[in-house]
Amino acid sequence: MTDKRKIVVIGLDGAVWSLLKPKMDKGYMPNLKRLADGGATGNLESIYPPETPAAWPSFMTGKNPGKVGAFDFLVYDPVTKTEHPVSAKRRKGTTLWKYLTDAGKTSLVLNVPTTYPVEPIQGAMISDFLTPEDARDYAHPVELVEELEAKYGHYPLFFKTMSFVAANSERNCEAFLDECEWMDKTKFEVAEELFDRYDPDFTMIHIWGTDRLQHELWNLFDPEHPRYDAKIAAKYGERIEAYYTMLDDCMGRLIDKAGEDCISFVISDHGFGPTHFFIDLNSWLLREGFIVLKDSLRVKVKKFLWDLGWSPLNVTNLLQPLFKFAALFKTPSPHATIRKATGALAIPGMLDLNKDVDWERTKAYAPFGWSGIYINTRDIRPHGSVDPADYDAIRDDIVKRWDAVVNPYTGEKVGGPVHTNDTMYHGEFAQYGPDVMPLPLENKHMPVCFFGFTSKDPVYKNSTLFGNHVMDGILCAHGKGIEPGAYQDAILYDIAPTVLHLLGLPVPDDMDGKVIEGILTEEERAKGPVKTTHHEEAATSGSADALTAEEEAELRDKLKGLGYL
Numbered sequence: 001m002t003d004k005r006k007i008v009v010i011g012l013d014g015a016v017w018s019l020l021k022p023k024m025d026k027g028y029m030p031n032l033k034r035l036a037d038g039g040a041t042g043n044l045e046s047i048y049p050p051e052t053p054a055a056w057p058s059f060m061t062g063k064n065p066g067k068v069g070a071f072d073f074l075v076y077d078p079v080t081k082t083e084h085p086v087s088a089k090r091r092k093g094t095t096l097w098k099y100l101t102d103a104g105k106t107s108l109v110l111n112v113p114t115t116y117p118v119e120p121i122q123g124a125m126i127s128d129f130l131t132p133e134d135a136r137d138y139a140h141p142v143e144l145v146e147e148l149e150a151k152y153g154h155y156p157l158f159f160k161t162m163s164f165v166a167a168n169s170e171r172n173c174e175a176f177l178d179e180c181e182w183m184d185k186t187k188f189e190v191a192e193e194l195f196d197r198y199d200p201d202f203t204m205i206h207i208w209g210t211d212r213l214q215h216e217l218w219n220l221f222d223p224e225h226p227r228y229d230a231k232i233a234a235k236y237g238e239r240i241e242a243y244y245t246m247l248d249d250c251m252g253r254l255i256d257k258a259g260e261d262c263i264s265f266v267i268s269d270h271g272f273g274p275t276h277f278f279i280d281l282n283s284w285l286l287r288e289g290f291i292v293l294k295d296s297l298r299v300k301v302k303k304f305l306w307d308l309g310w311s312p313l314n315v316t317n318l319l320q321p322l323f324k325f326a327a328l329f330k331t332p333s334p335h336a337t338i339r340k341a342t343g344a345l346a347i348p349g350m351l352d353l354n355k356d357v358d359w360e361r362t363k364a365y366a367p368f369g370w371s372g373i374y375i376n377t378r379d380i381r382p383h384g385s386v387d388p389a390d391y392d393a394i395r396d397d398i399v400k401r402w403d404a405v406v407n408p409y410t411g412e413k414v415g416g417p418v419h420t421n422d423t424m425y426h427g428e429f430a431q432y433g434p435d436v437m438p439l440p441l442e443n444k445h446m447p448v449c450f451f452g453f454t455s456k457d458p459v460y461k462n463s464t465l466f467g468n469h470v471m472d473g474i475l476c477a478h479g480k481g482i483e484p485g486a487y488q489d490a491i492l493y494d495i496a497p498t499v500l501h502l503l504g505l506p507v508p509d510d511m512d513g514k515v516i517e518g519i520l521t522e523e524e525r526a527k528g529p530v531k532t533t534h535h536e537e538a539a540t541s542g543s544a545d546a547l548t549a550e551e552e553a554e555l556r557d558k559l560k561g562l563g564y565l
């Protein structure tokens with residue numbers, strides 16, 4: 001019965017119904033409308049934090065981040081007490097496509113974040129934007145690399161235009177949209193070609209442009225955004241809609257190619273919403289006394305200057321007029337270039353989380369990216385000093401004080417849900433994840449730790465990223481076996497067990513996800529209950545087979561340039 005069945009999963013990074021539904025209703029996305037109207041829909045809840053490098057590993061393993069060990073762009077290695085960029089070697093857990101390969105199924109896995117180094121699956125794989133820039137082995141089989149580059153010049157794993165500048169000027173917006181369109185169109189073109197070649201049972205493609213575009217240009221399609229620019233919005237509004245129509249057209253073609261026995265999923269790893277304000281977690285923790293600075297003259301001078309306004313935020317704001325021309329300076333590695341440029345200006349005299357903090361007296365900090373607040377527990381954190389007996393009291397104190405944070409611009413509480421480690425994670429790596437995670441973005445505020453201590457005032461007006469991630473992504477399933485009109489919410493890690501079940505395979509019992517039975521037809525459910533199989537991951541191997549130090553350094557550069565570190 002399931003022999004001819006094909007599964008196609010299209011992962012639109014950061015796609016959200018609030019943005020897509022109006023496009024579907026206005027006729028900009030006829031294929032998605034057809035799939036949604038004739039299939040099952042719902043919200044697909046992300047994991048904590050709702051961030052790409054934590055979310056896709058959870059998706060592909062069917063597990064919560066406490067079992068996968070990836071909470072942000074950096075992964076903590078408890079053996080060496082060091083942090084490393086997330087990669088296929090640094091996350092834990094057997095992937096969906098490994099199970100499919102073991103069952104003799106053919107897969108096509110394209111551009112899913114954290115798939116470098118690529119796995120030798122049955123079928124083909126191309127890695128993602130977290131690949132070292134000079135890697136010549138980003139595809140399996142490896143001959144594909146040469147073939148792709150002969151045809152396309154370069155395969156679009158990376159953005160070449162600078163981040164955070166797209167909405168600054170017409171020139172930047174134009175260059176950014178050019179690249180989004182070319183990148184995602186090319187990825188779909190390659191997907192179609194490889195589909196014909198491999199005739200895969202399972203196809204997965206990840207589209208990055210949706211996430212980048214929503215980060216950089218949300219202010220252009222949201223007149224209520226404080227940074228709404230009517231002139232640029234009028235000029236590029238239709239073109240932004242056309243980008244989504246292009247994606248819709250590509251999705252329709254790929255799904256049609258898979259034939260009438262295809263079950264398609266259009267999903268996202270998290271949703272999206274407008275950001276009006278940033279909240280610098282470390283500045284807040286410093287103000288509240290959870291971070292203590294070193295007692296040296298050098299650090300006191302730095303703090304004095306910082307109090308006067310010598311901060312990354314003010315330097316970035318001063319540079320804003322220059323960023324209007326950023327699209328002119330395309331380089332092979334724009335992210336490293338912008339990091340070096342801002343780094344050179346920002347470093348002298350600025351407070352630094354790594355160098356200026358007294359770790360012996362610091363109780364909690366926000367280490368990297370956007371993942372939340374970490375309690376500086378002895379034996380767990382790299383510079384840990386807090387007695388585990390004090391953990392609960394410190395955690396509860398942070399949660400209580402966060403509830404009192406007021407935005408000075410609005411006079412209102414920042415609000416939003418606050419989660420703690422014990423309610424977010426379970427598994428081998430749970431204790432290495434964040435301990436307190438405020439998610440005020442559901443309320444237009446975004447917690448950040450870009451440069452350590454970005455701004456003296458923890459709450460500040462956003463001038464770079466106009467939209468960011470929220471918990472609810474999208475779920476749309478369609479095809480024979482899917483109940484038309486069904487509405488069912490699910491969690492991102494439910495997709496892997498659902499795919500296995502639909503292909504007639506048992507679900508490993510160490511997956512956290514459950515088969516989304518609410519979207520299945522009665523006929524499909526009558527085929528029998530979900531089968532399970534016992535599975536245990538091999539013991540943690542530590543850092544032996546990770547990327548080289550050089551590759552990791554280059555990835556750190558890239559992540560810093562994208563604002564992730």
Ligand SMILES: [Zn+2]
Pocket residue numbers: 014052211212215469
């Ligand atoms: Zn994003």
